[in-house]
Amino acid sequence: MDKQDRRRRPTISDVAAAAGVSPKTVSRVINNEPGVRAELADQVLEVISKLGFRRNTMASSLRSGRQTATIGLIIEDLANPFYSTIAAAVANVARTHDTQLITVSSEEDPDLEQRQFLQLCQRRVDGMIIVPAGSDHSYTRSEVEMGMRMVFLDRPPSGILADSVVIDNAAGARAGIMSLLEDGHRRIGVVIDSPIIYTARERLAGVRSALADAGIPYDDALVEVGVTNPDEAAHAIATMLDGVDPPTAFFTGNNRSTIGAIQELYRRDSDAALLGFDDFELATLMPRPLTVIAYDVQELGRAAALRLFERIGGDTSWPSETVIPTHLVQRGVQLLKS
Amino acid sequence: MDKQDRRRRPTISDVAAAAGVSPKTVSRVINNEPGVRAELADQVLEVISKLGFRRNTMASSLRSGRQTATIGLIIEDLANPFYSTIAAAVANVARTHDTQLITVSSEEDPDLEQRQFLQLCQRRVDGMIIVPAGSDHSYTRSEVEMGMRMVFLDRPPSGILADSVVIDNAAGARAGIMSLLEDGHRRIGVVIDSPIIYTARERLAGVRSALADAGIPYDDALVEVGVTNPDEAAHAIATMLDGVDPPTAFFTGNNRSTIGAIQELYRRDSDAALLGFDDFELATLMPRPLTVIAYDVQELGRAAALRLFERIGGDTSWPSETVIPTHLVQRGVQLLKS
């Protein structure tokens, strides 16, 4: 280790030379191909472990043209529990296919998303799951034509026909609002992200549909759009509560907004009802009651990964859209005592 | 697209033929090597974009022997916020080095950890960050000798000398316990994972050190080890509270146990003090007061990644151990109203 601390990695030829056989024979052994005497194979295996030989995956898949046993996942932010749950589910499916996962963050930047996409193409991943940040994905078309498999997650693709897995956003929001209406609420404050975003748009559509069915006019003063973090949500809630004829219930369009709403409602000891899209860890310990529109986040990732591996396995059927259902769940720490 | 829906991916030779130049010239263009007339380079670039050529990363790094611009991260479970925060931090550092991250879960299984490690070696990643599940890492030695760079995260390596980044577990626990002692607590219940696990062992050592300094005998009846989930923690807390001379304060060794403790203490309206290792999202909304031993999880990942890239950059200094400091923070939703 003093004069040569960085040994060269042994290659198939090194193994072959040390074992007194041809490189091809070593190749046969490491690939479990038939046509090698058991005795000789053992001998080769011994040399392999003695030299610490590891087949170079890159050379192997370059030559054989087979799969690279890698898939890509493009998400907005790995630190966000929603995305990390998806990543974990995808990785689990990948592992059952002996495939490794390259996860990259787009940081909600369409340009970065595209660059990451192309880099993954250059690595010749077998397929990709993408949670779109941008709104135009026609740039993927030429790659898809050249065989890249893609599944869109959480938001449908645009500018290209491809598989997608999405939540039943509109129906979930609609069901939630209908339950508020059944409880007698007539003024419902809505706090939601910008309708530029697919999920926000769909959820808002669900809200409007439920209100329309109940014959309740849509009141712009009770809808705050473009809310992206807890503080903005808290502020929006405060403003509505301070207005004339304040809402008796709130709908928050994602869990970040729900957190902000809980903070503000708790601070004021308000007993307004709260309905939030997305369940979240520790919702059961929140200091006030709330209802969440829940769905199986793992299933979202799992379904996308399964679809992707079907494609990789050779499925060439027409692109499908998988819709993950939602359901309403009561949350809040008060339930612990009942 | 009807008869040949899967076009072959163009290679450098295809581009060369279409542009009427040699493959080497195309290579020079895509690598920004000098020695190509600007006019000719433009012409080549045009053909490249027309054909949708993407350099094959595998062939490139196979031939050039340069870095693969990939690093590996082996963690226990990507769905766990602690690990996903680390993964995000590592990915962020990686991106500044134009490197992509392959994240794999060991599922706390030493065998799987080793298999994943070897697979990453076969992919010739430039380096790896590993949160050890197993307790013996001598199996990495031959790879390290052949140039694999490794940084151990959250737990130090054993059986091999390598860089590591860990939390100041003992000092953090010690400081927390000392603060409970200052508040007058003399009977402190301890709920912690198995001491087989490095972090649990260190934290328990911190607890014992603080108690010893205060002259308080270590009472086995007040220490429950081997607790791995919230329910077990809640049960352990309940048992201690139901015993004779119950504790007036509890220390929980990680955030899962802390959650369980909160549930049980809230259920009973107990006003026992609670001190938990690990901060967590939404700790500010917990329905009772608690103190957490907090540290910068992102920094943990960031430090490990920075160290790894120093190694990849050629640093051959003696392995270092980076220790991330901790500090005490008050949490609980009651703070919102003050």
Next chain:
DNA sequence: GGCTCATAAGACAACGTTGTCAACGACGGG
């Protein structure tokens, strides 16, 4: 014994790219 045939092993080329070196024309100095 000569034949076929199956089996085992190796020779060789190729995957897509790039390092090395040679070839070419243009240019300027002696």
Next chain:
DNA sequence: CCCGTCGTTGACAACGTTGTCTTATGAGCC
């Protein structure tokens, strides 16, 4: 006008592996 030099470009081989084809060996059969 020749020669060395520079700037461009290409030919060729090689990275580590594997697909294809060939060769060597011996068993089995008439």
